[in-house]
Amino acid sequence: MAKKIIPALDFKGDWNYSPAPEDTKHINLQKQYELFIDGKFVKPAKGKYFDTINPATEQVIAKVAEADDSDVNKAVKAAKTAYDKVWSKMPAKEKGKYIYRIARMIQERAREFSVIETLDGGKPIRESRDVDVPLAANHFFYYAGWADKLEYATPNRVSKPYGVAAQIIPWNFPLLMAAWKIAPALATGNTVVLKPAETTPLTALKLAEIIQESGLPPGVVNIITGAGKTGAALVNHPDVSKIAFTGSTDVGKLIQKSIAGTGKKATLELGGKAANIIFEDAPINQAVEGIVNGIFFNQGHVCCAGSRLFVQESVADIVIKKLKDRLETLIVGDPLDKNTDIGAINSKEQLNTINKYIKIGKDEGAEFYQSSCNIPSKGYFCRPTLFINASQSHRIVQEEIFGPVLTIQTFRTVEEVIEKANNIPYGLSAGVWTDKGSKIFNLTTKLRAGVVWANTYNKFDPTSPFGGYKESGFGREGGMHGLMGYLKF
Amino acid sequence: MARLNILKTYKIYIGGQFPRTESGRYYPLLDKAGNTLANICLSSRKDFRNAVVAARNAQGSWSAKPAFNRGQILYRIAEMLEGRKSQFLEELTVQGITLKQAQAEFEISVDRLVYYAGWCDKYQQIYGSVNPVATSHFNFSVPEPTGVVGIIAPNNSSLIGLVSAIAPVIAGGNTCVVLASEKFPLCSVTFSEVLNSSDVPGGVVNILTGKSSELVSHFSSHMDVNAMIYCGNNKEEILLSEQNATINVKRVFVYNQNWMQENAQGAHYIMDAQEIKTTWHPIENIGGGGAKY
Incomplete structure (x- = not known):
């Protein structure tokens, strides 16, 4: 069967937004x-x-x-x-x-x-x-x-x-x-x-x-x-x-x-290094939004970020394709602008750490992909980054990067993905995407993590306990x- | 000619088996008169590591057992313990306490197991919650076992301390590796036999004998032990345990209770070796909201 080709969206030209910066005059800051x-x-x-x-x-x-x-x-x-x-x-x-x-x-x-x-x-x-x-x-x-x-x-x-x-x-x-x-x-x-x-x-x-x-x-x-x-x-x-x-x-x-x-x-x-797991029966478009929210929310400076993506093999091509398309639409830039999706990396030191891991990821041999977006020349910015076909043993998979860098691994069976998701010293959070309720509860009980988001990600509430397992x-x-x-x- | 008594060989308990210690070393347990009661295994680091492997292997299926079933198994331990009353009374008295004290210790030990048997399918309802989040999500939190727990049992009792430390840990679905009292080790070996005949799957409880001074650093520094319970008040060993525990952010709990007290028990002991897991799922919000039915 021929693979279904999804036409790439045209991101040139029509996708520019006028600047919409938040006013800063009303704030009261001392020297x-x-x-x-x-x-x-x-x-x-x-x-x-x-x-x-x-x-x-x-x-x-x-x-x-x-x-x-x-x-x-x-x-x-x-x-x-x-x-x-x-x-x-x-x-x-x-x-x-x-x-x-x-x-x-x-x-x-x-x-x-x-x-x-x-x-x-x-x-x-x-x-x-x-x-x-x-x-x-x-x-x-x-x-x-x-x-x-x-x-x-x-x-x-x-x-x-x-x-x-x-x-x-x-x-x-x-x-x-x-x-x-x-x-x-x-x-x-x-x-x-x-x-x-x-x-x-x-x-x-x-x-x-x-x-x-x-x-x-x-x-x-x-x-x-x-x-x-x-x-x-x-x-x-x-x-x-x-x-x-x-x-x-x-x-x-x-x-x-x-x-x-x-x-x-x-x-x-x-720290954390959460698995975000997409099954073939997941609502794919919602899942892609969940992946984006999972890793690019707050520039990926989130201890519970969904930084390890696991996609079931049968839908890997389409999920990665849609994810790349979605990456192209993300606006990286002025944090004060209301259109901005990804703001500035918190410090020069953190930007250096992220860049160090991007280099490690390239050296380890995973397939590197970045959005083609422009980033401001001044300030600390990082394009949303994917590492496709990453391996469980890669440092970019095992270690917390704390930036907009997502590793992608595929899996075939439920057993395999549970094993891979749990085989890490961290256990803060995890995500599961599937339309099948019994599968959700199988995963949510077996994932060794303190917060599990099913068909959603990075949600917080004062009434909801948050915290980790293991390290x-x-x-x-x-x-x-x-x-x-x-x-x- | 008088009949020669058959003496019991006191071995350790790992993965449902009764091996001798890998170390090949023993220490003599003496009674008050200085007679040797038994030779007790001086467990080694290797024994401990084997026990952790057994505990880890047993962890998944023990924690996945229905809570009701775990309760039945704990109750079964109490039944089997009660059935061996005379043997435990003899071991308790031969280690130096009066028959009256031994009877009290034995009875509280059985009752404590029954107490925790009852908790197995109840603490989740006390400590779990459905959380009223402000967004359209169903959100709930439940306790789950921390995993493999290392227990240094109290040194000052033979049975009640052992039972009081183990019962809440396994009631909560954890598996454990226990170092028995060095001073009063006899009951621990016999208690292993009780466990082994009580439907407790091999590896859920592993009991070693030996010296805390030799093993405490291994208990606390093992990367596949998730939590450690230290019963006692040896400041150096507590410090060492808490320092070593950082290697894998092990949870450490120090208990220094009089376990003979009726109230030296409670669901909070179960909760010490539990993690709270919170699960979120969206709630669809279509229709019904404005209906007048």
Whole structure:
């Protein structure tokens, strides 16, 4: 039987959109940001600052304080005092009301947050506006309601907060991760020292402004900025009882090691390398959209990204053809433009990592394919990239790239794809595309991953627990399960 | 001429078999008077690794068993244990506790198995959830077994600690490799015989004897062990375990309970060796919404 030829779409000419950039005039940014400790913005002890830049333009947006050990100590002490003197004594329903108030204030300033998130991190404004910021507000709103209902979440056991929670978050969803961390910690009665990532500190510092305005008692939430050294000082501080970390598996392991024997409790949300599995009976066009959303959402800077595509052999040709066509329609460019699908890579360092893996992939012999789109000459950008006919043993298949790079493998049987999907140290998420319900449940029960999306991908919700199996970490964030990491018995 | 008694050879339990230790080494277990009660296997790293392979091989089918069936099997363990009461009482007393203490320990051990047998098909309903997400999706979370669990059983008891550590782990669909009490190992070997005759598939529980000081680093550093339960309070061994565990982000739980207490049990022990899996599926939204029926 002759193969059905699908005519390629003509992407030249008619597919140009007029620029539709989001206005930036309404935002309120300072030239320099201090540390938020004990309810006040204070200068760092050593007076050191670092630049945060816009990855789409390479221009400096602001200077940000670098916290050293003494600043960390000050922040933890403030959190400890606030816990002992105020937060642990406050009635739960009052604590909840503060969290509700923070949720409302984020909603009121959603537009400003979206623009700053996009400026500082490079993600498309559509995603900041429709995903990051509303979900962050919703997360506070959801956990606010738990504050005075905790006894329902821990059947037959009486829970207590840990005290001071040290929280370290990554640069891929800066405000959203701050919300994922702070909201459940406060609802369970802990106080917080949060460190945002050094490339994306601005929305967390804007959140600090909201927290200050909300009247939350000083020291209940402290936000300090800096790089790995600041994070290490925070993790190792003796008054910290609980660590919540989202980031790479390598750093997660370092944290797990550094708190060994200390009795500190940790939840770790680490790397991933999700299998996104397309069966021959899947709705192909929807699946192709799901593949695109799975790997190119947020430039692929997503720990649960569907970075390993498995396509059943009988439909591989058509899926790859449609995927290539779809890639051509993706707009890579100005993150502030509302037409943009793929924004800027978060930092030069990350762009180098992605390019390193693209070279490794070529050297390993997988078939390399990139969209032919234009990318801006300034800023950090990467075309959407496919590696077709990748092998299970390839480094680009085994290691997390954290960029818009998709490996494609084919399979014949259900057994084979389960084996391949699970044969990896990670276990954060997975995707399954098929119209057959029983097949979905066969796969969703056998895939060793904490989140499984069936006929959808990259969906998040405050009520939905998120977190990994195996080397993708432990503990859950979101939902009732997200409370457990902040409660002791 | 007086009849010569047949002494029992205490072997280890791996994959449903009773091999001797690969190490060829033994330690003598003495009673209070200093008489040798038995020679106990000093399990080696190789024994441990074999046990992990057995546990991994058994993992898929054990976790796939209907929860109801797992409950029946745990109940069957309790039945078989009860049936060997006199042998356990003898082993407990010969290791140095009074008959009264032995009776109490034995009874709590049987009851604990019955307790966890009952949990096998219930904890999922307590700890699972259907999540009311804001988008048009059906979203639910269920607990699933973490996988292969390494257990360093409490050193200060022969039976109750062993049972209390193993039961919640296998009730939750995990398989395990257990290091029995070095000081009181006799019951562990006899308990293996109970397991072996109770419909527990080979490899679901593997029991080694030997020294924690020799084996704890292997338990904690093995790449195919997903979680580790350390029962005791040896700070050095806890530190070592938690440090080694980072090699594969192993989950480590330290228990230091008095297992003889009636309340030293609960579904949260099952949940320690569980992962929460969340599944999403779209819900079609066509028709019906505005209908007046």
